[in-house]
Amino acid sequence: MKRRACLGLLLLAGLTGAAHGASYPDRIVRIVVPSIAGSAPDIIARQVAERLTATWKQQVIVENKPGGNGIVAMSALRQSAPDGYTLGLFHAAAAVVTPMLYKEAKFDIQRDTEVAATLAYTPMMFVTDPKSGYRSLADVLKAGKAHPDDIAIGSPTRGSVPHLTAEMMGQLQKAKFRQISFSGTTQAIQAVVKGDVPIYVDGIAPLVPLVKSGRLKALAVTSDTELPGLDGIPLAKDVAPGLVAKGWFAVFAPKGTPGAVLDEVNAAVGRTLAQSVFVDRLKDLGTYPMAQSRAESARFVQAEKVRWEKVIQDAGVKAE
Numbered sequence: 001m002k003r004r005a006c007l008g009l010l011l012l013a014g015l016t017g018a019a020h021g022a023s024y025p026d027r028i029v030r031i032v033v034p035s036i037a038g039s040a041p042d043i044i045a046r047q048v049a050e051r052l053t054a055t056w057k058q059q060v061i062v063e064n065k066p067g068g069n070g071i072v073a074m075s076a077l078r079q080s081a082p083d084g085y086t087l088g089l090f091h092a093a094a095a096v097v098t099p100m101l102y103k104e105a106k107f108d109i110q111r112d113t114e115v116a117a118t119l120a121y122t123p124m125m126f127v128t129d130p131k132s133g134y135r136s137l138a139d140v141l142k143a144g145k146a147h148p149d150d151i152a153i154g155s156p157t158r159g160s161v162p163h164l165t166a167e168m169m170g171q172l173q174k175a176k177f178r179q180i181s182f183s184g185t186t187q188a189i190q191a192v193v194k195g196d197v198p199i200y201v202d203g204i205a206p207l208v209p210l211v212k213s214g215r216l217k218a219l220a221v222t223s224d225t226e227l228p229g230l231d232g233i234p235l236a237k238d239v240a241p242g243l244v245a246k247g248w249f250a251v252f253a254p255k256g257t258p259g260a261v262l263d264e265v266n267a268a269v270g271r272t273l274a275q276s277v278f279v280d281r282l283k284d285l286g287t288y289p290m291a292q293s294r295a296e297s298a299r300f301v302q303a304e305k306v307r308w309e310k311v312i313q314d315a316g317v318k319a320e
Helices: 002-023 040-056 068-078 092-101 137-146 161-173 185-193 208-212 259-273 276-284 294-315
Strands: 029-033 060-064 086-091 113-128 152-155 178-181 199-203 217-221 246-254
Touching: 029 040, 029 068, 040 060, 040 086, 040 113, 040 246, 040 259, 040 276, 068 086, 068 092, 068 113, 068 246, 086 092, 086 113, 092 161, 092 246, 092 294, 113 137, 113 161, 113 208, 113 259, 113 294, 137 161, 137 217, 152 161, 152 185, 161 178, 161 199, 161 246, 161 294, 185 199, 246 259, 246 294, 259 276, 259 294
Parallel strands: 029 060, 029 086, 152 178, 152 199
Antiparallel strands: 086 246, 113 199, 113 217, 113 246
């Protein structure tokens, strides 16, 4: 009797989840973003929201919740009902690095959320002032090994993917660099253009125009293959094996969101990534599409969490 009752409850739960997925969405869906209006995550979220609105015939809106390196937005997502009507679009640092570097971040991306879909990625680029004397990434590594802690590498902010990429390069190559984290990309780029810091690493979007204009020299890009728009720029992995790193964006939902709903979100994001107009917009922002199944997306986020956790531990970067 008990066995039949349990089977009945399981069947009912399955039917309820399937029904939820079949009718989803039937009202407004909001996407929480951990950054200000006009930022790259915000622009991408609004492009996604526009296309999901067209796909679902239901309004999808973006809510900006900046602050705390993603803590504010993640708190809003975690506290939302697990029904698919609140989603979060988070970048790599906010999703997997913040919990490791900020004590007030009490969340764990795997414990507290469901990964609905990966969306896009951007590789990192190492650049230098053309007058610095460094002609290649190999030159930089040679100097870092010969003069430990003397060669400075700048990055936009502490704990950012660019900062951790620079740390990872030193770890892979047994080279010691002096890490300088600025208070943002604008300040950092001004410093490298003026020659105040010899080497700088960041996502490609703010750097490509300066490279094309000749104000900065590209040393290497951390993609695993040559990408459109980055033709001719050396791959970092060819000089430092294993040096492949990317910033990324993914869509998350509160833990416990029904699988059928997550499947629909994943499918809708996949349809969005198949639109050439959307892909072109991503490229304008220095990002490239990353369509994956739910399972692939979850494995990717897990691997990224493990990767950056090791880099942080080996670098001795402490939580604040």
